[in-house]
Amino acid sequence: MFSNKDEFKKAFLKRLETLCGKRFEESTPRDQYNTLGNMVREYISKNWIQTNEQNRARKQKQVYYLSIEFLLGRLLGSNLLNLGIRDVVEEGLRDLGICLEDIEECEADAGLGNGGLGRLAACFLDSLASLDLPGHGCGIRYKHGLFDQKIVDGYQVELPEQWLRHGNVWEIRKEELAVEVNFWGKVEISQQNGRLTFRHVDSEKVMAVPYDMPIIGYHTKTVNTLRLWSAEPAKTFPVHKDVMQYKRETEAISEFLYPDDTHEEGKILRLKQQYFLVAASIGSIVRAHRRQHGHLYELHKYVAIHVNDTHPALAIPELMRILLDEEGMSWEDAWHITTNTISYTNHTTLSEALEKWPIHIFQPLLPRIYMIVEEINERFCRDLWNYYPGDWKRIEEMAIIAHGLVKMAHLAIVGSHSVNGVAKLHTEILKKREMRLFYEFEPQKFNNKTNGVTHRRWLLKANPELSALITDTIGGRWIKEPQALIELKPYASDSVFQQALAKVKQQRKAKLAKLIYEKTGIVVNESSIFDVQVKRLHAYKRQLLNVLHIMYLYNRLKEDAIFSIYPRTFIFGAKASPGYYYAKRIIKLIHSIAEKVNKDKQTNEQLKVIFLENYRVSLAEEIFPAADVSEQISTASKEASGTGNMKFMMNGAITLGTLDGANVEILEAVGEENMFLFGLTADEVLSYYENGGYRSHEYYHHDKRIKQVVDQLINGFFPDAHDHFEPIYDSLLAQNDEYFVLRDFAAYVEAQEKVEQVYQERERWLKMSAINIAHSGYFASDRTVQEYANEIWDIHPVK
Numbered sequence: 001m002f003s004n005k006d007e008f009k010k011a012f013l014k015r016l017e018t019l020c021g022k023r024f025e026e027s028t029p030r031d032q033y034n035t036l037g038n039m040v041r042e043y044i045s046k047n048w049i050q051t052n053e054q055n056r057a058r059k060q061k062q063v064y065y066l067s068i069e070f071l072l073g074r075l076l077g078s079n080l081l082n083l084g085i086r087d088v089v090e091e092g093l094r095d096l097g098i099c100l101e102d103i104e105e106c107e108a109d110a111g112l113g114n115g116g117l118g119r120l121a122a123c124f125l126d127s128l129a130s131l132d133l134p135g136h137g138c139g140i141r142y143k144h145g146l147f148d149q150k151i152v153d154g155y156q157v158e159l160p161e162q163w164l165r166h167g168n169v170w171e172i173r174k175e176e177l178a179v180e181v182n183f184w185g186k187v188e189i190s191q192q193n194g195r196l197t198f199r200h201v202d203s204e205k206v207m208a209v210p211y212d213m214p215i216i217g218y219h220t221k222t223v224n225t226l227r228l229w230s231a232e233p234a235k236t237f238p239v240h241k242d243v244m245q246y247k248r249e250t251e252a253i254s255e256f257l258y259p260d261d262t263h264e265e266g267k268i269l270r271l272k273q274q275y276f277l278v279a280a281s282i283g284s285i286v287r288a289h290r291r292q293h294g295h296l297y298e299l300h301k302y303v304a305i306h307v308n309d310t311h312p313a314l315a316i317p318e319l320m321r322i323l324l325d326e327e328g329m330s331w332e333d334a335w336h337i338t339t340n341t342i343s344y345t346n347h348t349t350l351s352e353a354l355e356k357w358p359i360h361i362f363q364p365l366l367p368r369i370y371m372i373v374e375e376i377n378e379r380f381c382r383d384l385w386n387y388y389p390g391d392w393k394r395i396e397e398m399a400i401i402a403h404g405l406v407k408m409a410h411l412a413i414v415g416s417h418s419v420n421g422v423a424k425l426h427t428e429i430l431k432k433r434e435m436r437l438f439y440e441f442e443p444q445k446f447n448n449k450t451n452g453v454t455h456r457r458w459l460l461k462a463n464p465e466l467s468a469l470i471t472d473t474i475g476g477r478w479i480k481e482p483q484a485l486i487e488l489k490p491y492a493s494d495s496v497f498q499q500a501l502a503k504v505k506q507q508r509k510a511k512l513a514k515l516i517y518e519k520t521g522i523v524v525n526e527s528s529i530f531d532v533q534v535k536r537l538h539a540y541k542r543q544l545l546n547v548l549h550i551m552y553l554y555n556r557l558k559e560d561a562i563f564s565i566y567p568r569t570f571i572f573g574a575k576a577s578p579g580y581y582y583a584k585r586i587i588k589l590i591h592s593i594a595e596k597v598n599k600d601k602q603t604n605e606q607l608k609v610i611f612l613e614n615y616r617v618s619l620a621e622e623i624f625p626a627a628d629v630s631e632q633i634s635t636a637s638k639e640a641s642g643t644g645n646m647k648f649m650m651n652g653a654i655t656l657g658t659l660d661g662a663n664v665e666i667l668e669a670v671g672e673e674n675m676f677l678f679g680l681t682a683d684e685v686l687s688y689y690e691n692g693g694y695r696s697h698e699y700y701h702h703d704k705r706i707k708q709v710v711d712q713l714i715n716g717f718f719p720d721a722h723d724h725f726e727p728i729y730d731s732l733l734a735q736n737d738e739y740f741v742l743r744d745f746a747a748y749v750e751a752q753e754k755v756e757q758v759y760q761e762r763e764r765w766l767k768m769s770a771i772n773i774a775h776s777g778y779f780a781s782d783r784t785v786q787e788y789a790n791e792i793w794d795i796h797p798v799k
């Protein structure tokens with residue numbers, strides 16, 4: 001039905017009538033979207049079934065990627081593209097008077113994630129399928145994804161997100177594959193044939209019902225599966241409990257994604273979510289394996305289970321529970337299989353983000369799992385004691401359970417065969433600092449896997465204009481082999497190529513300018529520098545540094561009659577965690593400076609500040625292609641990798657950044673002359689934290705520019721905000737500026753001046769831009785996933 005335009009049109013019209021029960025003339029864009037979505041799902045069903053059958057028949061090793069977040073975004077466009085039917089569909093619809101882009105807008109973003117970590121999981125799924133690797137995602141089908149952000153008077157308001165309101169054409173409910181998950185209750189221990197047996201009794205049962213979504217590879221027959229679990233009441237309601245309360249508590253498990261990005265709240269519900277994901281996923285993995293092999297003794301030879309951050313780390317005791325209690329294995333056998341099956345990625349060194357569960361919450365909710373964690377801990381501490389006899393302090397620091405807390409990162413390290421960081425610098429910090437003791441004990445477990453992003457979504461789909469230029473220049477090999485983008489390098493100085501590159505950037509800036517006007521009513525200068533910072537709002541990401549610089553520019557423009565700048569549009573997009581009050585004040589500050597700058601006739605020709613509300617994947621796809629400058633200005637050592645930096649680079653934006661996360665590797669790839677670097681290094685930051693020596697007051701008193709902008713936070717400069725920015729002021733002075741904003745201010749101003757100067761040297765800038773695109777192939781997630789496949793999972797393509 002997709003082989004040619006006319007066939008497609010015929011099938012589409014027929015399908016629309018049967019599906020929607022109306023004639024095409026009466027159909028709405030949503031009807032049209034649903035029709036097309038259903039057609040696509042039907043179209044791939046044969047390959048989906050075949051992929052599953054082949055995986056079973058060949059008994060190939062498969063990886064299951066467990067993640068509490070999958071930030072997928074919209075799927076129609078990327079599915080059409082991966083299937084190679086986008087053009088046929090677009091033309092067919094055009095004949096019918098429908099614009100494909102318009103009906104794509106009907107799809108709600110699947111926003112089942114907060115930011116980088118969840119988006120990484122989504123990129124990995126795309127790469128796994130596109131590389132024909134047998135790999136599947138396991139997650140939670142949250143009824144409400146990350147909140148929708150509304151800005152009211154410059155303040156963030158959170159609204160519940162409702163992606164399922166109009167249904168989800170991509171999912172298939174598989175009730176017959178439901179898994180029962182047990183909470184609460186107690187453990188009965190008895191002796192049988194000289195062996196202790198454990199029975200979890202009086203538990204409260206929850207039914208985990210899977211919804212499968214196809215993950216379609218690019219121009220291949222592979223269709224992998226993302227299995228999202230929904231929590232429902234068990235077939236029989238518990239007798240001892242109020243029916244309504246049981247239903248409510250059960251459904252609550254898959255109701256909301258936690259919008260808390262790093263600050264972990266000690267919420268029972270969150271622990272419930274984590275165990276729910278793990279028990280359902282492992283239950284179904286083990287069931288399938290048993291059916292094929294009859295036993296689990298060789299599980300690790302056929303299955304790899306990857307734990308994305310510590311949220312699914314209960315996979316370790318859960319797999320142990322099954323092997324011990326259901327299979328009757330010895331501890332040693334069970335431990336061998338478990339540790340060889342499971343691998344773990346760490347995503348952050350921020351200590352406030354390291355998960356620790358109080359025993360008094362953990363033990364009653366998961367009594368048998370807690371017993372197993374205790375046993376893992378005891379055996380681990382015994383090993384440590386043998387290795388470091390008498391070193392109590394070290395053992396106390398490394399223990400999985402200590403001071404009334406279960407430390408999930410320790411559990412994840414001890415129970416897996418591979419621990420990886422997400423960029424070279426991050427992995428080094430793990431080995432040398434955060435996880436030093438574990439690294440000393442088992443160095444062979446530790447490795448680096450620098451993050452990547454799928455160039456199919458972030459370049460091919462998001463930026464068809466640039467993609468066409470690249471293909472015209474070097475051919476289409478880069479789409480299957482992104483590292484072939486390096487072939488662009490010889491064209492970086494070619495003036496014909498440069499002009500074409502300038503033209504596509506201009507097209508996308510015009511498109512974004514139009515969107516900005518539609519969303520905000522503000523007209524931006526399309527020839528200005530588009531300087532973009534889009535990411536979650538966090539103190540360590542230092543949106544504040546960007547804002548203070550804008551305030552400085554504004555002050556100069558107002559006070560210095562001969563000072564002028566090349567026109568600049570600063571663009572922000574960021575959600576703040578609802579309980580993160582400091583971050584919310586930064587959002588208000590961005591709006592307050594925007595209000596001033598954009599309305600001031602003296603400055604608004606040269607300076608505009610835009611905040612695009614509700615930053616999410618679909619909006620990001622409009623922003624990256626239009627960016628000139630990529631703001632990656634985190635306090636060095638704090639950003640584990642970043643992936644936004646890679647999306648910008650792929651789209652020809654130049655990084656203005658600190659030597660943090662993957663910026664370091666972008667530097668290695670493109671060289672200093674093709675980036676704008678500034679600020680403290682990670683070593684300098686860490687040395688300040690260790691040895692002291694930083695006094696933000698000194699920078700405040702010695703630099704008039706700093707004093708002025710910091711004072712403006714509280715001196716009535718922002719009349720609409722009263723004393724709202726006092727906590728920001730205090731963080732910079734009274735609290736000694738934990739993130740070194742003032743320390744890096746002068747260097748940042750200087751780097752921004754360089755940006756402005758180089759931007760006006762058009763050939764130089766365009767060459768830089770081209771070189772960044774040429775080197776971005778390394779940051780495609782195909783490379784990352786291939787490394788995981790070879791070095792951690794030991795999985796191979798199914799052909």
Ligand SMILES: *Cc1c(COP(=O)(O)O)cnc(C)c1O
Pocket residue numbers: 114115116119534535536615616617620641642643644645647
């Ligand atoms: C890529 C992406 C992120 C991560 O951005 P960073 O700059 O790496 O923090 C967050 N949210 C969305 C919607 C993204 O697409």
